[in-house]
Amino acid sequence: MSLSTQQGDDEDNNILVAKVDNARNISNILKAIHFRDTATVFASSNGLKVTVEESKCVQANAFIQAGVFQEYAIRQDSATFKVNLTVLLECLTIFGSSSAPGMNTALKMCYAGYGSPLQLLLEEGGVLTDCSIKTMEPDEMLDFGFSSANVENKVIMKSECLREAWSELDMTSDVLQILMSPDKPYFRLSTFGYAGSIHADYPKDSDMVESFQCEQTQTNRYKLSLLKPSVKALSLSCKISIRTDHRGFLSLQYMVRNEDGQVSFVEYYCCPDEDVEE
Template sequence: MSVLSQHEDVDEDYLFEAFLDSVKHISVLLRAVNFKDTATCFATDKGLKVTVEDSKCVQASAFIQREVFQQYTLNDEQVAFKINISVLVECLNIFGGSSTALKMCYQGYGFPLTLLLEEGGVITDCSIRTLEAEEILDFNFCAANVLNKIILRSECLKEVFAELDSSSDLVEILLSPDPPYFRISTVGTAGDTKIDIPKNSDMIETFQCTTLATSRYKLSHVKPSAKSLAISQKVSIRTDDRGLLCFQYMIPADNHTCFIEYCCTPVADIDGDYDE
């Protein structure tokens, strides 16, 4: 039993305290959304959400449910703060192994996030400076506006991503109730790449497409989601009536499933091909 877990008395000065008997899962999740240095952390009754944004066009959120933690205490309705996620990930990588326990403590505005990492009775104490949380983007991705949704095994999308032409500036995603059903395309120096996946493919578990929808996205905005894809088992792909693209990655964590949601705005609504 970890030395950290034996201290079950909660310091009321802390707004947020959480304990994990292994740092492994949270470390993997945070690395997957670490494509920018700054993240906003939200602790609520449901668990911990860590959100990273880029250029008001991309937003990735890692969700770690309350049930994943062995101990989880919140002394406010919601606790939010900004942090340098690159520093946080580095601390977990340097001082944390697969058998390292982690305790996180946050006292409130102006105070650091304290990490206590314990392995074999040896405790390492890290303090990371925090900033006041700023309002994050609200893409308002509600179920009523979703036009198309598919759920597929992650191996399938990994193969598709591997075949995309990295010299292309844009990636085009087509979803339709009729053939070709699901198509991902790029145009680069090597020529056109079009990958079609039929709705009856063994890789697709759910296919709910109501209308033909084609949108283009910057490949540089979609690419960082590959880090989340790499650790996931399944992925849900949704598009709404504005062309907003949302990947939801399902990631196993022992007896639980954690999620990373990755949203990306379209370059423009189109019909036809890439030619302007």
Template sequence: MPVQVSTVVDAEESQYQLVFRMDNVKSIYHLLKSINFQPRATFFATDSGLKVSVESAKCCQANAFIQTEIFQEYTLQPTDESVSFSLDLNVLLECLDIFGDANSNSSPTALMLRYQGYGHPIKLLLEEEDVVTECSIRTLEVEELANFDFTSDDVINKIILKSEPLKEIFNAIEPSTDIVEFNLYSNEPIVKLRTVGYMGEVEIDISKDSDMIELFQCESDSTSKYKYCHFKKALKALAISQKVSIRTDDGGLLCMQFMIKNDCGHICFIEFHCLPVVDDD
């Protein structure tokens, strides 16, 4: 017999390392969907919330930060070790959208997730209008993720932009493009985006007094190149974001932070790191 989401006894919960509930699964569905460029996702639960990391070939990494405010209930049992698990993100997303209302305005789906600890599956309970779905997703061994340590000392350039115009710029990039060159200058034009592909080259300049720029800090001119196939993994997160902060450090490591406001007005962040392409010459 299915258990009603709202009637699970508290005593039962103490055996779980992590339990959270939310009234509307949409709040995290779109967030997780936007970082779904690799099937394997790693979840880290902390007192401040959840961090979900997806990594591709140690070259680029996306982290979604979901603060506890988003959840109606968030219980993390105090343990010595950190609570983390990996799972197949595609499977999780199919489960979260089992009633198909992620893209419609029908009644919200409530979610409860429980995790008993290392070696145990993730138990999901989804409920919508008396229909209940129980899922048990097997967890995978947590693999070590690349550490893109982005200390503020190394940051040389920082720019905060509105997402809307940036989406148009990035969508205009030819899909056959191989390399995206990202230039930041202290003088006009402050941002120069250059793409090289089979179809030719495209240059996009953004000037200092453009409306889309909210903050600009440039300590020294920088040029770094990124693989378009890595770079475009961030576009889904950009599509649902309101603002973007782009930072580069002296090694050319790119860090994009997307500020995302969900339907309930909560703010979440997705962080995207991408390693530069090392020039041959």
């Protein structure tokens, strides 16, 4: 019996029901923000937003649009709950991280409202398993106050060139310095580690740079330890948007295309490192 024929006895009690034919499309996105055990899930008619925060300095959001699911229904304006992300990912990959060729794990996810567990029903090759994950009271989320209206500099580029930069920069550095300027070197990433100062420059007319908008020269430093988790999203993405606002706050938006060609987004917000003198 397939998952699509499964109807829970309390189906009508659920305020959120989502079904997807390939659970990897969900687990891969969630892995991109998995640097803490817990995450807050915000469900609306647009889909799911899953948020992870660290040290009140960095916030990661995974946006899984409703269109990624084969079926998606929510019976109220929104629903918010906290869940153990580590346990959720273990359940999503319960049949293994890599299925046999042509074999996908189908997923049905249900939530009945405040205090109820998150119910998962997974099916692969005719084998069914169900998981029940305790939900918790959601924490108040940080508001970085990052507004598009206050963005001063923005670069959109192919992710592959930034992946190369990460492999060349010195990870013994405490900070990553980002320079954006209307003039040369335009866009520069710098580290200051045991190997000395290392710079990676990208001309605005490079084939790797899709868009370059720079209002004024900005040099900001960010703790590398806070940015390292975003490498997971970088490895999955095909395109990245790098934005800074007038305060030097950083937004990294990753466009991730799943196995079915659908697009989801992961975004990291990070505050500048105020302990480093320019």
